[in-house]
Amino acid sequence: MQSINKRFNLKGLHLLLSVVWKTSPFVFVTVLLVTLANTALQFIPVLMPKIIIDELMGQCRNSILARDIALFVAVSLGLNVFTMALQYYINTKNLEITKEFNLKIGSKLLTMDYEYTESPAALDKKEQAYQAISASGGITSLLNTLISTISSLLSIAGLIYILSTLNYLIIGIIVLIILINTLLQRKTRNIQYSFWHKLIPVNREYNYFYRTILDFNFGKDIRLYNIKDLLLQKSKQNMKKTVDNMMELTNKKSLYACVTEIAVLVQQGVIYGYMAYKVLNNSINIGSFTMYVSAVYKLSQNINLIIGYIINLSQSLLYLNAFVEFINLPNQKQRTGQPVKLTNPYQLKLVNVSFKYPAAEQYTLHNVSLTLNSGDRLSVVGMNGSGKTTLIKLITRLYDPTEGEILLNGVNIKNYDYTEYLDLFSVVFQDFRFLAASLKDNITVGQGCKERTHLLETLSKVNLHEKIEGFVNQEDTMLYKIFDEQGVDLSGGESQRLAIARALYKDAPIVILDEPTAALDPLSEYHLYSHFNDLTANKTAIYISHRLSSCKFCDTIAVFQRGQLIEKGSHEELMACSSGIYREMFNAQAKQYVI
């Protein structure tokens, strides 16, 4: 796992500024105004006491005193109200900016190479990117910290100027203490950073188990296999790791905070003693004393604040850089290429294809060569784990072959435009998923607006029309009850038919069904087979099934064993081979039906 790039770089800041600009350029003006107003507010408590005390100790004119006090109060009030109004605007924009960052992560997750979804390194990067949004106030506090930092810097410059009229040595002492504090804060920042970094895999595991607890889809398995204890145990283990790390962090942070506090107290003792001596010496008056005292206090306060701000900023920028690294994670898959112009006849051909999953040591597919002509019906059979689904993942470019190539009309499929190529396929995987949205949206998803009759025809092809037309809201009925009490839960077989409907509605030229009848009752299965040719009319079909009797209607049957294509031919041809695996498997299954 590559760690976050710790080197200072401004990619994150650049991204933040461009998102802010896109959200509203006026935010920059607001930030500038708030910064100036905040700086001005810092000087009122420094200058006001001196002016009033000087007047009290001097001519003591009531009208002047009243005027000065009213002026200070009015300016303070005005600046505070002005700052609050602008700050309110910035905070609302901050929400939009955070939303924009969330969308960027979402969009990356939806478009990154499929294999990243199984890569722990990429998933850790995703967690780091989320920390940019959530850790230490995230993006929301970043702009505010930026304002406070600039405002503190300006204040420090002004306060140094005031103190320089007394003695440069005072500034030297303050700077020395600051250096000590900076060192300690830097140490704090480093242990905090490594703490969060160490926790990334722990958090990911914790989130996984916690999400599983919240996911009703696991409800049945959890209860029937008593997975509750395992889940709680895993959650507790991860929580313990977090707490242990947190304790270590808190102990170190407390120690550094203690030393910092002592250094500040020493600094104040020396400076106040020096100024008291100056008053006793008549070098400065009481008004100036209060001004210098306030200036010292404000300077220390601002310097301490600014160290914190800079640490926060650099940490946030570090996370922001991780965010940039994640959203810029390069897709390995070639996505652009020539347009797909598919006219009959066409040919899909696997040439010596071998494949190894990214993190795997063994090859899953070995030297597979297979040709599929337009209109063909290919059945893929084999034992569990023999590589059937993997073959489909390669054909549909979820993964690219490790060796060999897949050609469409003689052109490597990598050289076609990725999206156009995917449009060629209607696939039903075994682990299909639906959204908690209307049935119609689930079926028509991504296909734009087609006639309602097309939707109803599709539903009738999979024998779901009566069921859905029976719902009060028909195809607008929500799937699941997550957002709507009237929502429906479909049985396993009905869900599978809905998945097939979604694939058919897409009306792509190549239909791939991975175990399409596993959850269907015998009548539904019969219905599917007897209409299979209608369902896939004018299309090329690939069909994976363990029910060998249902493969007979395919022109060609490809038999896989341990990642190798070991037999290929029609049902009759394969049955004629007395030592063939297909024949053996078919007969073994057929025996179960003999009464």
Ligand SMILES: Nc1ncnc2c1ncn2[C@@H]1O[C@H](COP(=O)(O)OP(=O)(O)OP(=O)(O)O)[C@@H](O)[C@H]1O
């Ligand atoms: N993402 C993955 N990473 C590593 N190995 C994987 C991955 N997915 C599948 N495999 C491995 O590849 C092999 C083939 O899996 P595949 O799903 O292609 O088999 P299958 O023939 O479709 O099996 P089944 O009949 O059980 O559905 C299995 O041994 C499996 O463990």
